[in-house]
Amino acid sequence: PAAVNRIAAGEVIERPAAAVKELVENSLDAGARRVDIEIRDGGKTEIVVADDGVGMGPDDLLLAVERHATSKLAPAADGEYDLTNIATMGFRGEALPSIGAAARLDITSRARGAREAWRLSVHGGAVDGPAPAAFSGHGTRVEARDLFYATPARLKFLKSARAEAGAVAEIARRLAMAFPATAFSLVSEGRRVFALPAESDDAEGRLRRLGAIMGREFEENALPIDAAREGVRLSGFAGLPTFNRGLPDKQFLFVNGRPVRDRLIVGAVRGAYADFLARDRHPVVALFLETPPELVDVNVHPAKTEVRFRDPGMVRGLIVGALRHALAEAGH
Ligand code: ADP
Ligand code: MG
Numbered sequence: 001p002a003a004v005n006r007i008a009a010g011e012v013i014e015r016p017a018a019a020v021k022e023l024v025e026n027s028l029d030a031g032a033r034r035v036d037i038e039i040r041d042g043g044k045t046e047i048v049v050a051d052d053g054v055g056m057g058p059d060d061l062l063l064a065v066e067r068h069a070t071s072k073l074a075p076a077a078d079g080e081y082d083l084t085n086i087a088t089m090g091f092r093g094e095a096l097p098s099i100g101a102a103a104r105l106d107i108t109s110r111a112r113g114a115r116e117a118w119r120l121s122v123h124g125g126a127v128d129g130p131a132p133a134a135f136s137g138h139g140t141r142v143e144a145r146d147l148f149y150a151t152p153a154r155l156k157f158l159k160s161a162r163a164e165a166g167a168v169a170e171i172a173r174r175l176a177m178a179f180p181a182t183a184f185s186l187v188s189e190g191r192r193v194f195a196l197p198a199e200s201d202d203a204e205g206r207l208r209r210l211g212a213i214m215g216r217e218f219e220e221n222a223l224p225i226d227a228a229r230e231g232v233r234l235s236g237f238a239g240l241p242t243f244n245r246g247l248p249d250k251q252f253l254f255v256n257g258r259p260v261r262d263r264l265i266v267g268a269v270r271g272a273y274a275d276f277l278a279r280d281r282h283p284v285v286a287l288f289l290e291t292p293p294e295l296v297d298v299n300v301h302p303a304k305t306e307v308r309f310r311d312p313g314m315v316r317g318l319i320v321g322a323l324r325h326a327l328a329e330a331g332h
Pocket of ligand 1: 022026027030051053054055056060063064065070071072089093094095096097139140
């Protein structure tokens with residue numbers, strides 16, 4: 001219950017990348033096997049996320065844009081949510097209403113097995129529809145145009161189209177790493193940034209997906225990591241100390257399937273590599289931590305997912321030990 005209070009309301013969408021994160025997470029929650037993202041002006045004037053998930057009928061569409069309506073989690077009798085047992089990425093029912101308030105929102109969807117597709121629009125807070133629409137196959141297409149058009153003060157705080165596009169690409173890559181069995185594509189300003197085919201849902205598929213994002217050299221040389229301690233399992237791949245990814249983000253960390261940024265994990269990774277890396281180099285790793293929910297507090301703040309471990313020392317030891325072991329085996 002305490003975790004609920006720390007989810008700041010009204011801060012869901014602060015920049016295009018946050019909107020893309022929420023929309024892609026919805027697609028993944030809907031069981032999508034393919035997610036196609038398109039942005040213009042770094043997402044400031046247009047964000048489109050299309051999926052082949054379960055889709056929505058007309059009633060679902062109306063509920064979807066209602067604040068605090070979620071199909072994913074029901075509050076307990078005391079009105080609080082049990083956040084220790086969340087299987088989906090979303091659960092607050094805030095993303096679509098927030099995007100509807102901040103942008104011109106259009107959702108087109110066809111539920112799996114349904115004959116008709118429906119479209120719902122929210123412009124300036126006013127809901128229009130659902131009305132019959134065209135949609136091939138099943139799934140959902142969400143279009144958000146002119147983010148913050150009604151709040152110039154917030155618009156002013158956005159960075160250049162290029163910087164916002166970079167942030168969108170980064171979050172899209174992180175989600176793609178966590179879901180190798182789903183195909184992902186990103187198009188920015190009409191140009192393809194990446195197109196990742198669906199991979200098998202196993203360690204090989206994960207490595208191929210990582211290779212598609214980090215490059216062939218990583219795929220061929222990265223050291224497999226697999227270790228466990230007290231019910232916490234660490235898996236993934238660690239780049240050789242000589243490997244350098246020419247992009248700002250080099251450490252990709254996931255806790256129970258969610259991309260996270262965490263100082264403890266980053267510190268542990270740097271500690272493990274400290275003896276093998278020059279000061280100005282950073283280790284490249286993709287690490288997946290699976291832990292029983294009661295050992296970790298995932299503060300799913302929409303913008304920056306942070307984690308707090310019940311036993312940080314144990315997690316640090318697990319990571320440092322596993323990485324040092326892998327590096328030693330590789331002759332470092
Ligand atoms: P949450 O994800 O926290 O439930 P959202 O505002 O992100 O809240 O979405 C509201 C609801 O709309 C979801 O619970 C889901 O039922 C529906 N929904 C949103 N996006 C999709 C999608 N891409 N496919 C199917 N259903 C969706
Ligand atoms: Mg959601």
